[in-house]
């Protein structure tokens with residue numbers, strides 16, 4: 001299974017957070033609990049703005 005860590009910015013509160021690009025579960029913003037990414041049956045959907053891809 002491949003995946004990357006990405007730095008995203010929460011669209012709601014502009015909090016910057018590192019998340020896994022293929023999460024097994026829902027990833028929420030640590031500040032406002034807005035959903036940043038979720039796994040929808042194998043397909044990962046990142047709804048937050050990706051500002052950097054971390055290796």
Ligand SMILES: [Zn+2]
Nearest residue numbers: 010013029032
């Ligand atoms: Zn937020």
